[in-house]
Amino acid sequence: MxxxxxxxxxxxxxxxxxxxxxxxxxxxxxxxxxxxxxxYDGRNLLTLDDTGWLxxxxxxxxxxxQEPMTAxxxxxxxxxxxxxxxxxxxxxxxxxxxxxxxxLLREVGLPEPERSARAYPxxxxxxxxxxxxxxxxxxxxxxxxxxxxxxxxxxxxTQAQILELIRDLQRRxxxxxxxxxxxxxxxxxxxxxxxxxxxxxxxxQGAADDVLRRPQxxxxxxLLAAVPSMQPPPRAPLADRAKAVEVIxxxxxxxxxxxxxxxxxxxxxxxxxxxxxxxGETVGLxxxxxxxxxSVARLVMRLIEPDQGTVRLGDTxxxxxxxxxxxxxxxxxxxxxxxxxxxxxxxxxxGNIIADGPIAHGTDPAVARQRAAxxxxxxxxxxxxxxxxxxxxxxxxxxxxxxxxxxxxxxEIIVADEAVSALDVSxxxxxxxxxxxxKTRLGLSMLFITHDLRVAAQICDxxxxxxxxxxxxxxxxxxxxxxxxxxxxxxLLAAVPGQISSSRAA
Amino acid sequence: MLSFIAQRLAKAVVVLLAIVVFNFxxxxxxxxxxxxxMAGEAGASDQIFVTQLREKFGLDQxxxxxxxxxxxxxxxxxxxxxxxxxxxxxxxxxxxxxxxxLLTVTAFVISLLLGVLxxxxxxxxxxxxxxTAITILALIFYATPLFWVALMAILLFSVAxxxxxxxxxxxxxxxxxxxxxxxxxxxHLILPATTMGLFFMATYARMTRASMLEVKRHDFVxxxxxxxxxxxVIQRRHVLRNALLPVVTLAGLxxxxxxxxxxxxxxxxxxxxxxxxxxxxxxxxxxxxxxxxFVVCSAMVLAFNLIxxxxxxxxxxxxxxxx
Numbered sequence: 090m091x092x093x094x095x096x097x098x099x100x101x102x103x104x105x106x107x108x109x110x111x112x113x114x115x116x117x118x119x120x121x122x123x124x125x126x127x128x129y130d131g132r133n134l135l136t137l138d139d140t141g142w143l144x145x146x147x148x149x150x151x152x153x154x155q156e157p158m159t160a161x162x163x164x165x166x167x168x169x170x171x172x173x174x175x176x177x178x179x180x181x182x183x184x185x186x187x188x189x190x191x192x193l194l195r196e197v198g199l200p201e202p203e204r205s206a207r208a209y210p211x212x213x214x215x216x217x218x219x220x221x222x223x224x225x226x227x228x229x230x231x232x233x234x235x236x237x238x239x240x241x242x243x244x245x246x247t248q249a250q251i252l253e254l255i256r257d258l259q260r261r262x263x264x265x266x267x268x269x270x271x272x273x274x275x276x277x278x279x280x281x282x283x284x285x286x287x288x289x290x291x292x293x294q295g296a297a298d299d300v301l302r303r304p305q306x307x308x309x310x311x312l313l314a315a316v317p318s319m320q321p322p323p324r325a326p327l328a329d330r331a332k333a334v335e336v337i338x339x340x341x342x343x344x345x346x347x348x349x350x351x352x353x354x355x356x357x358x359x360x361x362x363x364x365x366x367x368x369g370e371t372v373g374l375x376x377x378x379x380x381x382x383x384s385v386a387r388l389v390m391r392l393i394e395p396d397q398g399t400v401r402l403g404d405t406x407x408x409x410x411x412x413x414x415x416x417x418x419x420x421x422x423x424x425x426x427x428x429x430x431x432x433x434x435x436x437x438x439x440g441n442i443i444a445d446g447p448i449a450h451g452t453d454p455a456v457a458r459q460r461a462a463x464x465x466x467x468x469x470x471x472x473x474x475x476x477x478x479x480x481x482x483x484x485x486x487x488x489x490x491x492x493x494x495x496x497x498x499x500x501e502i503i504v505a506d507e508a509v510s511a512l513d514v515s516x517x518x519x520x521x522x523x524x525x526x527x528k529t530r531l532g533l534s535m536l537f538i539t540h541d542l543r544v545a546a547q548i549c550d551x552x553x554x555x556x557x558x559x560x561x562x563x564x565x566x567x568x569x570x571x572x573x574x575x576x577x578x579x580x581l582l583a584a585v586p587g588q589i590s591s592s593r594a595a
Numbered sequence: 596m597l598s599f600i601a602q603r604l605a606k607a608v609v610v611l612l613a614i615v616v617f618n619f620x621x622x623x624x625x626x627x628x629x630x631x632x633m634a635g636e637a638g639a640s641d642q643i644f645v646t647q648l649r650e651k652f653g654l655d656q657x658x659x660x661x662x663x664x665x666x667x668x669x670x671x672x673x674x675x676x677x678x679x680x681x682x683x684x685x686x687x688x689x690x691x692x693x694x695x696x697l698l699t700v701t702a703f704v705i706s707l708l709l710g711v712l713x714x715x716x717x718x719x720x721x722x723x724x725x726x727t728a729i730t731i732l733a734l735i736f737y738a739t740p741l742f743w744v745a746l747m748a749i750l751l752f753s754v755a756x757x758x759x760x761x762x763x764x765x766x767x768x769x770x771x772x773x774x775x776x777x778x779x780x781x782x783h784l785i786l787p788a789t790t791m792g793l794f795f796m797a798t799y800a801r802m803t804r805a806s807m808l809e810v811k812r813h814d815f816v817x818x819x820x821x822x823x824x825x826x827x828v829i830q831r832r833h834v835l836r837n838a839l840l841p842v843v844t845l846a847g848l849x850x851x852x853x854x855x856x857x858x859x860x861x862x863x864x865x866x867x868x869x870x871x872x873x874x875x876x877x878x879x880x881x882x883x884x885x886x887x888x889f890v891v892c893s894a895m896v897l898a899f900n901l902i903x904x905x906x907x908x909x910x911x912x913x914x915x916x917x918x
Contacts, residue, residue, distance in 0.1 A: 152818075159813060162832075
């Protein structure tokens with residue numbers, strides 16, 4: 090529909106990207122269309138031949154992809170890649186193409202368009218690259234813009250800017266936008282109409298307000314219910330407990346370059362970082378990419394060595410132990426990783442993955458395997474999973490395996506580094522519940538790293554906000570959300586999508 | 596960029612000196628005494644004559660002194676004197692280097708051009724009979740020992756068909772001049788250069804094919820398609836350019852070894868190059884000549900590494916000069 094934004098929502102595997110690619114005729118040859126048609130301007134696009142598609146793509150229907158890192162050719166200047174749009178359709182002279190490219194870069198709000206045009210993609214930030222992608226898509230004034238998760242890979246503040254840009258351009262040019270996303274926050278910010286997909290079928294569609302506030306289908310309702318609320322649930326104070334982890338004055342600067350003659354490049358990943366975690370407490374570290382939260386997690390785990398500062402686990406100075414003692418102490422603090430696909434060795438059976446740690450620490454293999462089977466039960470998987478390989482499991486199941494592996498060493502502290510960021514909302518909610526439940530049952534303390542403030546609101550007792558390697562604010566969760574002090578915290582909170590309608594729905 | 600080159604050259608000199616010292620020690624550690632060999636060949640292996648020879652060539656000095664003298668010579672580009680050939684080593688090498696460079700550069704260019712061409716074709720028509728044929732041929736050339744291919748090529752093209760000369764650099768005693776000379780050398784060049792190039796061609800073809808298929812899956816290729824670009828343009832501008840990066844790395848590594856790696860080809864085809872010079876020096880315990888060849892080969896490797904780095908920086912903007 091011209092002048093409207095249609096959001097296509099669904100979880101991974103629901104077929105939403107497939108719709109977008111079909112609309113562009115970009116599906117691989119291995120996929121065969123069984124039935125149906127795509128009507129554009131009174132024509133059925135599926136009857137087009139290759140030449141027909143070439144004329145249509147870019148000119149009438151243009152697309153913006155998810156990953157601004159990989160969607161641009163790394164060896165071509167940004168300006169040239171935009172100018173290529175005109176070249177593909179034999180429009181304008183090379184000079185005019187350059188002019189238009191500059192004009193487009195200005196329109197999407199890139200700073201210093203001349204410089205951006207000459208830059209290679211790696212010289213721009215993620216948000217700038219996505220702006221360049223949008224400029225490219227808009228070059229030939231298409232009537233339809235297909236945006237496939239265009240903000241998923243971006244930080245919240247950048248995401249808010251890009252959403253604003255898309256909405257603004259859509260109004261000015263009266264385009265139809267098909268916006269694909271898994272994030273209901275984004276939907277409520279941007280959509281005029283919504284289509285909900287499940288297993289490749291449309292289960293619900295309608296005006297955004299209707300779908301978000303009066304969902305008819307059970308699946309839509311389940312999806313909406315799984316979106317974590319910005320309202321932190323009330324939490325009992327933990328004041329008089331002993332400290333499980335104490336981080337004092339942690340400093341880490343990465344030095345790169347610096348060969349024989351080269352000057353060094355320095356990035357301050359941790360700058361005077363101080364915090365502690367009480368027994369049974371969950372402390373969140375939030376911040377945008379590059380803020381240093383993962384570095385702090387690695388420092389606390391002592392996977393990297395700090396330049397300065399101390400990490401105490403209970404009474405032990407974890408930064409001073411070495412050798413055999415260090416290996417022994419390591420069992421007290423364990424990590425759950427972000428990527429459930431990359432963090433499990435694909436060549437080892439799940440049972441071995443879980444039992445390896447205890448066996449390395451001297452547990453009898455038979456006992457360790459027995460315990461691994463119990464742990465699988467604890468995280469909600471069947472003990473038969475022991476004999477299977479990681480690729481046989483879904484993302485959520487793998488993350489459960491990752492949790493079982495972390496628990497196998499009976500740690501006191503769990504460091505969860507973006508542990509639910511790669512999961513769909515419904516699975517995310519389940520894994521969060523599992524973590525909360527295990528924490529209470531086993532009396533664990535947790536350092537929870539996330540970029541997602543909604544997730545942080547649900548699970549953390551206190552939250553530390555990081556910016557450029559330093560903690561700018563550290564407060565109990567409810568206080569942080571209701572009365573942020575630091576301007577950066579307010580900025581982060583304001584950028585979280587979908588706040589108005591979720592509070593309306595709540 | 597100039598400062599980058601200067602830094603790299605400075606490093607290269609240090610590395611080269613280290614190589615010289617290492618080679619020097621290695622050769623002295625090997626059993627055998629050049630003075631004994633020379634005396635034996637002169638038919639007068641009595642003790643006094645051997646001692647005289649040793650003194651004459653400085654072999655009676657302690658090792659560090661010999662090393663010091665040698666390194667001092669190298670710094671002034673004096674590679675020493677070949678006692679066997681009664682000529683300066685630098686002159687011997689300079690005489691043979693052009694022939695080797697002609698052979699190896701030709702082989703290299705042939706292999707690179709054809710390898711990339713065949714690899715591109717195989718990737719373009721992946722899964723068809725053309726791809727299968729190229730892949731199988733590449734595998735055969737990759738797996739077959741070079742000397743065997745060389746011998747078979749001589750049997751086929753020289754002995755059976757008599758199309759091409761089987762050995763040497765030019766027709767002995769013909770004394771061609773001008774264009775006739777060029778043609779004569781060219782005819783002699785075809786067999787050794789092609790034989791040598793086949794192996795490298797196979798590696799480049801395989802790598803180009805694999806790399807193109809991998810690049811094709813990248814998102815920016817999808818972006819290019821979404822622009823409505825024609826397939827030929829996408830293949831050339833977006834896929835091939837990115838796919839060539841690993842090929843450049845591989846070619847650079849191999850280019851460095853071409854000078855020293857031509858021993859086999861030069862021996863089979865009696866090509867008067869560095870490789871044969873090295874082979875002869877080895878048999879005759881001609882220390883200085885052997886060391887000289889080593890130094891030149893090492894310098895070539897270092898030079899080609901530097902050139903590869905420069906080319907890589909030119910084609911991949913993500914690598915920047917630290918300045």
